[in-house]
Amino acid sequence: MRLIGWMAWRLHRRALIGFGAGGFLLSFAYGGAYNQAAGTTDASRAAFGRTISLAAKQFAFLVPIPVHPETLGGYEQYKWLSSAVILFAIWAAVAAVGAARGDEERGLTEQWLASGLTRGRLLVARTAAFGLALLFVAVASVLGISAVAPLVHSDANVGGELLKAVSMTAGVLAAYGLVLLLAQLPAERQTATSFGVGILVLLLIVNGLADTIDSATWIGAVSPFHWMERTSSAAPGGSFDLLGTLGLAVAAAVFVAGAAAVFQRRDLGGGLIAWGRRTGVAGRVAAVNPLLRTPITEGLWEQRVGLLVWTFSTLVVGALMVSVSKSVSDALLSDPRLGAMFARAGAGSVYATMLGFIWFGFALLILAGYSVVQASRWAAQDQEGRVEMLLTAPVSRTMVVIDRAVEFATASLLVVAGGYVGVATELPRSGLGLDAGRVFTASALMWPFALAFGGLGVALASRWPRIAVPALAAFAVAEYVLGDLAPILGAPGWVANLSIFHLYGNPVASAPSWPPAFWMALVFVVGFGAALLLMRRRDLSSS
Amino acid sequence: MTAAITTDKLTKDYGGGRGLFDLDLEVAEGDVFGYLGPNGAGKSTTIRLLMGLVHATKGSARIFGLDSMADAVAAKRLIGYAPGELPQFGGLRGAEIVGHFAALRGGVDKTRVKEICERLELDLGLKFREYSSGNKRKLAILLAFMHRPRLLILDEPSNALDPLNQQELFKLLREATADGATVFLSSHVLSEVEHVCRRVGIIRHGRLVKVARLEELHEMHVRKVEVEFADGAHPELFRGLPGVEDVVANHNRVTFTARGSFEAVGDALAGHHVVNLSSHEPSLEEVFLTYYQDRKPEEARA
Secondary structure: OHHHHHHHHHHHHHHHHHHHHHHHHHHHHHHHHHHHHHOOOHHHHHHHHHHHHHHHHHOOOOOOOOOOOOOHHHHHHHHHHHHHHHHHHHHHHHHHHHHHHHHHHOOHHHHHHHOOOOHHHHHHHHHHHHHHHHHHHHHHHHHHHHHHHHHHOOOOOHHHHHHHHHHHHHHHHHHHHHHHHHOOOOOOHHHHHHHHHHHHHHHHHHHHHHHHOHHHHHHHHHOHHHHHHOOOOOOOOOOOOHHHHHHHHHHHHHHHHHHHHHHHHOOOOOOOOOOOOOOOHHHHOOOOOHHHOOHHHHHHHHOHHHHHHHHHHHHHHHHHHHHHHHHHHHHHHOOHHHHHHHHHHOOOOHHHHHHHHHHHHHHHHHHHHHHHHHHHHHHHHHHOOHHHHHHOOOOOHHHHHHHHHHHHHHHHHHHHHHHHHHHHHHHHHHOOOOOHHHHHHHHHOHHHHHHHHHHHHHHHHHHOHHHHHHHHHHHHHHHHHHHHHHHHOOOOHHHHOOOHHHHHOOOOOOOOOHHHHHHHHHHHHHHHHHHHHHHHHOOOOOO | OOOOEEEEEEEEEEEOOEEEEEEEEEEOOOOEEEEEOOOOOOHHHHHHHHOOOOOOOEEEEEEOOEEOOOOHHHHHHOEEEEOOOOOOOOOOEHHHHHHHHHHHHOOOOHHHHHHHHHHHOOOOOOEHHHOOHHHHHHHHHHHHHOOOOOEEEEEOOOOOOOHHHHHHHHHHHHHHHHOOOEEEEEEOOHHHHHHHOOEEEEEEOOEEEEEEEHHHHHHOOEEEEEEEEOOOOOHHHOOOOOOEEEEEEEOOEEEEEEEOOOHHHHHHHOOOOEEEEEEEOOOHHHHHHHHHOOOOHHHHHO
């Protein structure tokens, strides 16, 4: 138990503090937004709830069906906790890959096993430690709702919120167990990360399809997101799915047991899937692969599998989103109130507004996530001593930063291009009747968006590699929330524009505006410049 | 002739007495310099400063007259560096790692790479994570030697190598120095330094306490000796002999420490029935305990 407590604190302390504090504060922020958007009278709140319910049904692919959205708990469950679950699942994937692969690369696993701990007990202890940290974060995230309740003239619902936290913990722990199992298969951390994040995105899409297509409801049973959604107790009058939550806990245990069984069979440092070894005379000369000749192309070559997965996934999701945009839009327009609302909101066609929301809004999240993954890669390279080794060759610190910036710009352009190809391929068949040029421009503007996050990631990883990932992830979440809440709270335009998400806007619906692109590119340039200065001034130490 | 390495009051203060302080050192071109010190003495900090990886708190370091920080890129063209531990290259194959660094350096002869690989029996076809610690060490040696650098900076290079490969490493070092290369070899193992170095610097608590030629090092070279006689102990044979200290008798055995030449001890044993005689080289830490335990660095240097 002491080991579990130590692991929970020592190995998850940054995420624990960051997610815990962030989750609590975001509950407050969404509470404020609820008060602003729903009003303070019962009548205004009831009307607000009806509108939200009506609109949310059409977006069931992306977000869960709200339960009592006219209440504070229902609204927070719909707006905040549904996003929090995805954030926690990403954290689970990163933590599971770290437990399965990162610890091994750092030699920690070897040390633990040498101290007499069995492989099975090690995985159980790591899982329990993550579960403990997760439970704390989930409880902090839901209790913020009760804490803000008196301020927005609502009733607290502590019991229901705690049950929701338990359900979230069980579901995310199941996701952790699944990734822990998958991460045993390949030998490389990057491949394991791609596997883990990929499977979670797939399960999220499966849940979305189950919520959207009546005949496919049954497939939702394989997704932990589906079972977490079945508990809606954070909303007054919501329900707690005891069997579903127990099922998630059992699934987590089964996955961890499976991971332990695979771990028992494989070699330390290797994967269950063993790729062929190359030996002999051919292995006695330096590789002549031209992509290995410069740091930039070497980096792209090394992450080629992950980059292909990101690009191809973005392409597929882009095409999928375009294909459902028209049916979703038509369903919304069939309601006169929502039709009028969209007519007021969108400067262009309703279809364009909807595509901007469904695809481009989602693509921005993908790109922000990609930036965090890249920052994680740079941080790992720094901590493992690869940057130090690179600098023992005749390579300047400036070159290291240029390498990262150009590598990121190239890789993010590929991901953006993948999304565009998916959208452009599906667009003629979709019946949306949108201007192809404007869709291209909106896609192209996603590149400076990605560059802005990449620039900040480069700066953070150049000076503070240990905190680069949580800091950039926290920044991305804060930017997203700011972009989401600023219009609801009636914040001035300049405050809203502090959010890069808001700055991007919806260029497929409105005429493209170039100043935002300029500002986003400026963030990249400033981040890159700061990275140059910070990298020059710092001391490098991998130990 | 420009010195290969020059440091002037080179200091890196990490606080709490940790770091490197006021290092004045000159390693001439063609010299083979051993840099000795116990763990945590400041050897790696010195190397990091020479490689321009950390900034000096004060003072300066020059490599062939080039400032190690301001002219880092030009300086590193002249250096071959083997770190104490290679970083994680994960799924990259040995050949890919070598190809990458060879491309960054330029002018690396493939036949040289092949020759070193064959001599060290290093297979570059394997992925880095498949390498044993000995093979990782060989890869580090290959990366340091492959471009025939003018200055080799090696951090405990024979660690994890088996005796045969240690001998091959020493041969490579002798060949490099015969070609005019300068060697700066950091170690905490006296025998490793004795194999290749001409001059030695000893560092302790972040301060250089002694710089000596190898012959002088032998003078301070202490052995622990145990002699077992057939007919009772004879401690009087050793008391007063030059370089012999701490003579203790125990039954038929006599133990003592002997510094420098062993000749006088050999003469003293002549005519006595010796059943067993053992002598072992103390670790560097023991040498330090013998010579510097109760002295401040300044006194020891004096």
